[in-house]
Amino acid sequence: MSQILVLVDHVEGSVRKTTTELLTIARRFGEPAAVFIGPGYDQAASTLAEFGATTVYQVDGVVDDYLVLAKAEALAAVVEAAGGAGALGGILITSTPEGKEIAGRLAVKLSSGIITDAVDVQAGPDGAPTTRQGVFAGSFVVTARVTKGVPIITVKPNSAAPEPSPVTAPTVTPVPVTPSSLATASKIVERRPKAKSGRPDLSEAAYIVSGGRGTNGDFTAVEAFADALGAAVGASRAAVDAGWYPHSTQVGQTGKQVSPQLYVAAGISGAIQHRAGMQTSKTIVAVNKDREAPIFELADFGVVGDLFAVLPQATEEVLKRKG
C-alpha cells in the first residue's frame, strides 16, 4: 500500500484532533505516514502511533518563524525522502487558511492537483481518493478527484470520527531541511498572544453558540449558555464589524466555516454571509425576536423571542438537568 502523508497540526507537540481525523481518513486508501514539523515530537509520538502512523517523517530545522513557504519546502523534502510524488497515494492537510496555502504551493512545486475543503475522502474504484465538498455556501455537494500527480487534499475539521489503530513501533525518519532565502524573506517579527477563553476551539467544537446584532454588544447571555453546554462562542460578521467580539470568532463566508453537532444562533438574522459558515451544522437552533428572520428557514428548532430572556432560562435549565 502506498503511503499517505499527513501533515501534523500541533501546538508544541500537543497534537490537534484534526490530525487524528486525517490519520483515520488516510487508512481508508493507504498507509498513514505523519509529517512532523517543529519542536515537541516526543510529546506527539504516542498520539501519532495510536492513530496508525506507521512512519513518521520528522523535519529537523527551524521553520516556525516563517510563513507557509518554509513548510511547503519541508513537505517537498519529505516527498523526496519518501521516494517522490509517484510513490505516494496522497497528501492530507487540515483545511485551515495556512494549510490550504501550504497545499497550494506544494501543488505548484509537485505539479499535482489540489482539492480544498473536503468534508469526506474515500477510496475510489481505482483505489485513489475521491472527495466530497460543499460549494456555493454549502448549497451543493461536489464529488471530485485529482487526476495529475499525487492527490493533495485539504480536509475540514470534524470530517471523520477519529478511530485508534495502534502501531507499536513506527519508523521515524529524520528529514533535514534548510529553508530557502525566499522562505525566510517573510518573517514573523512579533507575536502577541491572545487571552485564552478556556472554551473549546471554534473550528473543532462539537457545540457552538453564536451571537449577532441582537446582542447589542452584550455577549454575557451567549457566553453563559455556551459555558453551560461546554460550547465554543462564535459571532456574526455584524457583531465583529461592530467591534463587539474578536474577528477570530467570526462564523461565515469570510470567517470560520463550521460544522458542529449543535449550532445555536442567537440574535443572528441569517444573512447568506453567515449561512455560508454554518449551514452544514448537524442541528441548528435559532433564537430571534423577528419571526421573519431567514435563520428560521434553517433551524431545526426556533424560539421567537428575546435572547436575553430565552438564553438565561435555557442556561438555568441545562445546569438543573446536569445537576
Next chain:
Amino acid sequence: MKIAVCVKYVPDAQADPRFAADHTTDRAGVEGHLSELDEYAVEEALKISEAQGDSTVTVVTVGPGQAADAVRKALQMGADAGVHVVDDAVHGSDALATSLVLAKALGKLEYDLVLTGMASTDGVMGVVPAMLAERLGLPQVTYAGSLEVSGGTVRIQREGDTSTEVVEAPLPAVVSVTDQINDPRYPSFKGIMAAKKKPVQTWSLADLGVAADEVGASAAWSVVDGITARPPRQAGEIVTDEGDGGQKLVAFLAGAKLV
C-alpha cells in the same frame, strides 16, 4: 510605487447558482460583479498610492468578456489602468491554471507590490495568492488586517486564533488582505466618468505566451465527477416565547440527546 491588484469577476451570491453540463458554473444570464473581497485589495492599493504619491494602481483580471465589469468597477473606484486576460481556452481552468495565467500577465507589467483579496466569494479556496507567489518566486504575506509600506518593506498584522502576528517581507511581494483592513469606497460620479478614459489592455493567452492546452478544463489537474444540490433542510419547529422559551429549547436539545 507600482501596485498590481488581482481581481475576480464572480456571479452574484444572491442568484441561484447553476452548473453547465461540463460542471463549470453556468454564467449565462447570471449577474456578476467585482468580488466583494477584492474591493478591499483595490481600496488598500488606492490608499497606499494616495499616501505615497507618484504611484500607479493597475488591476488585473482573468475571465470571460463580462469580467470587464470587474475591471471597470476598480477603475471607477480610482485605479489607474486595467488588464483583462480573456480567451475562450481559459474556460474551466482550475486554481493552478488561473495562477499561471495571472503570473504570466504580471510578468508583462512592472510592479513593486501585488495585492489580492483573501479569497474569491464564489470558489472561496483562498489558494491563488500562495500559488501566485510560488510561481513568481516572491515572498508571500497573506491575510493582512492592516498594512504599511516603507523603505522597500511591507509590514502587516494578522489575526491568528491564538495570537496576533506582525509579519514583514521585502518588496516586491504578494500580499492578500482581509475584509477587516478598510472600508472600500463607492465610486463617485467623477470617478465613474474618469474611468471611461482610463486605459484597459485586453490580452489573449498568445499575448502571454501561454499555450491553450496549459489551461482550461482539459488541463485541470482535478476533475469534478458530480454535483448534487444539498437537500433543503426540513422545516423545524418554531415556537414563540411565552415565558417558557428557554425551557422548550432545552427540552428540544434533550429530545435530540444533545444535553
